Amino acid sequence: TAEVVTAVSGRGVGMDVVRRNIEKIGGTIEMKSAWGKGSTFTIKIPLTLAIVSALVVESAKLRFAIPQISVLELVRTSAQTDTKIEMINASPVLRLRDRLLPLVSLRGLFKAEEIDIANSKDDFYIVVTQVGAYSFGIIVDRVFDTEEIVVKPVSPVLREIPFYSGNT
Numbered sequence: 001t002a003e004v005v006t007a008v009s010g011r012g013v014g015m016d017v018v019r020r021n022i023e024k025i026g027g028t029i030e031m032k033s034a035w036g037k038g039s040t041f042t043i044k045i046p047l048t049l050a051i052v053s054a055l056v057v058e059s060a061k062l063r064f065a066i067p068q069i070s071v072l073e074l075v076r077t078s079a080q081t082d083t084k085i086e087m088i089n090a091s092p093v094l095r096l097r098d099r100l101l102p103l104v105s106l107r108g109l110f111k112a113e114e115i116d117i118a119n120s121k122d123d124f125y126i127v128v129t130q131v132g133a134y135s136f137g138i139i140v141d142r143v144f145d146t147e148e149i150v151v152k153p154v155s156p157v158l159r160e161i162p163f164y165s166g167n168t
Contacts, residue, residue, distance in 0.1 A: 015029075015031075022043060025045060025152075026045075026046045027043065027044050027045040028043075028044045029042070029043050029044075030044075050150070050166075051148055051150055052065075052067050052068070052069075052148070052149055053068040053069070053146055053147075054066060054067055054068055054147055054148075054149050054168075055067075055071050055127065055144075055146050056143075056144040056145060056147055057127060057138075057140040057142065057143050057144065058140060058141050058142040058143075059105075059106035059107050059110075059139075059140045059141050060106070060107045060110060060141070062110070064140075065149055065168060066138065068146055070129045070130060070131055071127055071128070071129055072128045072129060072130050073128045074125060074126070074128070074143060075094065075096065075126040075128060075137070076123055076125055076126075077094065077123060077124045077125075077126060078123045083096075085124065085126075085139070088100070092105065092139070094137050096137075101126075101128065101135060101136060101137050102136045102137070103126065103136065103137040103138070103139055104136060104139065105138075106138060106139065107139075107141075109163055110163070124139050124141070125139070125140050125141070125142065126138065126140075127140060127143070150168055151165070151166035151167070152166055152168065153166060154166055
């Protein structure tokens with residue numbers, strides 16, 4: 001807090017913007033102030049929102065966030081190395097440490113332009129994930145960084161699509 005009120009500071013204008021945005025998502029903000037001791041701000045957001053650490057990836061020029069808690073590791077495949085995608089009964093798999101890992105392509109899920117993954121000379125990134133007792137790999141084009149994101153509930157229009165758990 002400012003010791004003196006000026007045209008630029010000390011009037012709480014910035015907090016008004018914060019309050020308005022928190023109320024827009026259904027939350028509240030409370031302030032308690034004690035002379036000579038300081039101020040305490042309590043921000044409450046609805047349980048329908050969650051802050052999650054996520055790995056941001058790209059597929060078919062679209063960006064997606066995969067919850068970091070589900071990510072076990074990242075693997076880069078290449079036609080020039082032993083780490084390459086194989087096909088078994090028309091399904092892509094990755095031989096990872098003497099184990100066959102089933103793969104899912106984000107491009108294929110969203111009906112984007114499909115690439116012949118097994119015969120491609122391109123490098124791919126595999127996000128090895130675990131959901132419950134199941135491990136599988138997600139084929140993506142690019143991997144960015146991890147970010148803390150606020151996950152909001154999916155709008156009613158998109159609820160029927162099984163691939164999304166929220167938006168940010």
